Amino acid sequence: MAFNPLPLNTGSYSGGNALNADTRSIDALKASAARDPKASIKEAAKQFESLFMQEVMKSMRASTLSSGLLDNSATQMGTEMLDQQFAGKMTGLPGGLSAAIERQLQRQMGIADGGAKDATKTLQPLPALAKKGIAPHVQSFIQKHDAAAKSAQEQTGIPASFMLAQAAHESGWGKREISNKDGSPSFNVFGIKATPGWTGKVAEVQTTEYIDGKAQKVTAKFRAYGSYDEAFKDYARLIGSNERYRDVVAKAGTAEGFARGLQKAGYATDPEYADKLARVINTTVRVQRALA
Template sequence: MNTQNDLSGKLALDVQGMGALRQSAKAGSPEALKSAATQFEAMFVNMMMKSMRDATPQDGMLDSQQSKMFTTMLDQQTSQSIAKKGIGLADVLIRQLSQQAANTQALAIGNEGAATDGATPAAPAASSRFDPALLQRAIAAAGGAGAAGASTSGTSATDAASDAAKGSTAPHVRNFQAKLGAHAEEASRATGIPAKFMLGQAALESGWGKREIKGRDGSNSHNLFGIKAGPDWKGKVAEAVTTEYVNGKAQTRVERFRAYDSYGDSFKDYAKLLASNPRYEKVLASAGDASSFAHGLQRAGYATDPHYARKLTNIIKHSLVG
C-alpha cells in the first residue's frame, strides 16, 4: 500500500501526490527527501525514453497526436515504475542531500573546540533534520518537470539536482577547503597523510578558521593546528588562552603558540612535526583510515581533549568533501 508521500505507484502528473510531498518537505523529513530523489530518478529515466522515442520514426498509419499523448503518459508511468526499483541515481542524491545534516552536526562538534585552540565558545545545537528549503527546491523542480509533459526535456530537473548536490555542502566548509586545499595537498605529498585528514584537523583546531590564534597585537599567527612553542622553537610566538584537560577536567590557561608568516608555513611545520617526532610514527602508519588516524593522534598525546578523536573523525568523514 502506498504511503502518503509514495508517488512511485501514481501517475507522474498526480498533482495531489506532489502536493503531499511538498507538505512533508516543510518538516524536512527524510521520507520526503527519499520521495523527491525518486522523482528525480524517474524524470531522468523519462528523459532517456523521450530521447529514444524522438530517434524512432513516428509517422506510421497508426500514429497520431492522440497516440503520441498516450505513449507519453505510458512512458512517464513506466519511468515511475523503473525509479521505484531504482537505477542508483536516487541513492546518490540522498547521500548528497544527507550531508546537509551531517555538516550541521560536524560544525557543532568543531565549534566545541580542540584542546589546544582558544577559549571554547558555546556550540550551536546540532540538527538531525534536513533543510526544508533545500527539499522544497528539489520538489518544486520535480513537480515542474512532471507537469510539463512530453514537451519537457528534463534539463531543468537535471540542473536542479546538480544545484541541490552542490548546496549540500555548507558554504563555510567549501570556503575553508578552497582557501587551504593547495597547502594541504603539498603537505600530503611530504607526509603521505591525506590532505582531507589535515584539513579536518585544521578545521577542528581553528573552528573552521573562525578562532585562529592571534598575537597580543591582534596579528594572525596562521597557526591552524594549535602547535605550541616549546623551548626548542626559535620562531615567532603568539600567546593565547586555551582549554586543557587535566585528569578529565577542563582548565583555562595562557599558552605560547608558534606563529608563522603564512598558512603554507603552518602546514609545512605540521607535516615536519609529524614526520620527525617518533611518537607520531604509528599515526603516519595508520594514515589510510580517518578513525585510526584520529585515535592515533589522541593516543600520541597531540591533544588533551578526551573527545578529540571522535570530533576529528566526524569532521573528516561527514563534513569535508573529497
Template sequence: MIGSPSTDLTSKFALDTKGLGDLKQSAKAGSPAALKEAATQFEAMFINMMMKSMRDATPQEGMMDNQQSKMFTGMLDQQMSQNLAKRGVGLADMLTRQLTSNQMGAQALAIGADGTSDTGAAGKAAAAATAVAPLQGMPPGKDAATIMKTGLSTPGAAPLPLTTATGRVQTPHVRAFQEKLHAHAAEAERATGVPAKFMLGQAALESGWGKRMIRNADGTNSNNLFGIKAGPGWKGKVATAVTTEYVNGRPQQKVEKFRAYDTPADSFKDYANMLAKNPRYEKVLASGGDASAFAHGLQRAGYATDPNYAAKLTRVIKNSLA
C-alpha cells in the same frame, strides 16, 4: 464545484506526505503551479542538506544531545528549510525559468515521499539537476549536475567535489575554507603521505574553520592552524592565548604559548615537518587513508587532551569535507 487540492507545501507541516502526494499528481497533470511548487520543494531540500552539514560540523556534546533531541532538531530543520524556501534564495526561480523555457514538464522535478534521508535527498537533488539544462548564469559547458559534483572550480585547477562522501552539500564557509587551504594541504600530503583532507579537517577543528585563530599581541593573525604550542626548542615567533586543557577528564583554562607563522603555508609546512620527524607520530603516518585511524592515532600520541578529540576530528573529516 470542488477545486483541485492545494499544492502549497510551504504553509504545511514539512513531513506531510499527503501534500507531497498531491504535488506528484499535479506535476503529472502538467500544472504550471505544480512546476513552481516542485522547484520550491527542491530548493527546500537543498537548504535542508546545507543545514545538516552545518549541524554535523558543529561539536555536539552535553546532556541535551541525544537521539531524541537529534530527531526533533532534524524535524525543526526540515520545517525551517521549507519556510526559507517560501521566501526563496533564487534557486527555485532559476529552475522554473529554465524548465519553462525548454518546455519541460513539472514531472522532471516531482518529489517522492521518501526524500527525507541524506542519501535520498542527495540522489533526488542530483537527479533533478541532471534533468535541468544549464542554469542561467552558469559557466559554458557546466550543467547543474556537474556543478553538484564538482562545484565552480578555478580553470586549470583540479576540481573539488561540492558534496561530501556522505552526500551532504558543503556549506559556503566550509567550501571557502577548503578551497583556500587545499593547495597547502596537498603540499603537506606530498611530504608526509597523510591525505590532505585529513589535515584540512584537523586545521578546521583546531581553528574553528579559520574563525578562532590565535592572535599575536598586536592583534594580527598567528596563522597557527593546528594549535601547535611553542616548546623550549621553538625559535620562531610566539603568540600567547588562553586554551582549554583536560586534566583527568576535566576542562581547565590555561594560558599557553603557541607558534606563530607568517603565512598559512608556513603553518602547514611546520605541521608536516612535526609529523614526519617526531617519533610520537609514526603510527599516525602509517594510518593510511583511514580517517578514524588517523584521528585516534593523534589522540593516542598525545596531540590533544580532549577525550573526545578523535571522535570530533573523524566527524569533521567524514561529514564536512569533500
C-alpha cells in the same frame, strides 16, 4: 569545464536581414578556449557587444525615413557593411557592454579576474551548495588550504583531506584561528604549541586544557607563522619527523585510525578529540566529493 563559445561573429549576411556566423571564427574561438579560456571569453564578449550594436544601428536606420530614389541591393549591402565597421569601432571600450558580459561569463565559468580557471578552487554557486548541505565557510576553508594540504601530503603520506580536517577542527573552520596580541593572524590552524625548542614567533593566548579529565582555562604559547603554507609545512615536519607520531602516519589509512593515533600520541588533551576529529574528517571528505 571547457569553454564553448557561441556563434557570435557577424561576418556575413543572408537576405540582408539574418546575421550568420563565420564558422572559421567559431572554430578559432573553440581552439583558443582550450589554451586560454579567459582570452576566449573576452573575445566572445566583444562579439556579443558587436552583434548588439549592429542590431541597434539597424533599428535606428529602420526608424529613419529614406528617399528610396537610390536605394537598391548594392547600397543596402554597403550600408550594412558600414554599420558593421561602426559597431566594431564602438566595441570593447572600457566600461562598455562587453566588459559586463565578460564578467558575467567569467563568474559562470568560475574564472577569476586575475587568471585562468583553477578547478581546485572554483566556487560553486551558493544555491547548489545549499542543496548539498554545504555551508559556504566550510567550502571556502577547504578550497583555501587545499594546495598547502596536498603539499604536506607529499611530505608525510597522510591524506590531504585528513590534514584539512584537523586544521578545520582546531580552528573551527577558520573562525577561531589563533591571533597575535595585536590582532594579526598567527596562521597556526593546527594549534601547535611553542615547545622549548621552538625559535620562531609566538602567540600567547588563553585556551582550554583537560587536566585530570576536567576542562580548565589556561594561558599557553603557540607557534606563529608568516603564512598558512608555513603552518602546513611545519605540521608536516612535526608529524613526519617526530618519533612520537610514527604510528600516526602508519595508521593514516582510515579517519578513525588517524584520529585515534593522534590522540594516543598526545596531540591534544581532550578525551573526545579522536571522535570529534574523525567526524570532521568524514565531513571534509564528503564536501570534497561534492565539490569535485
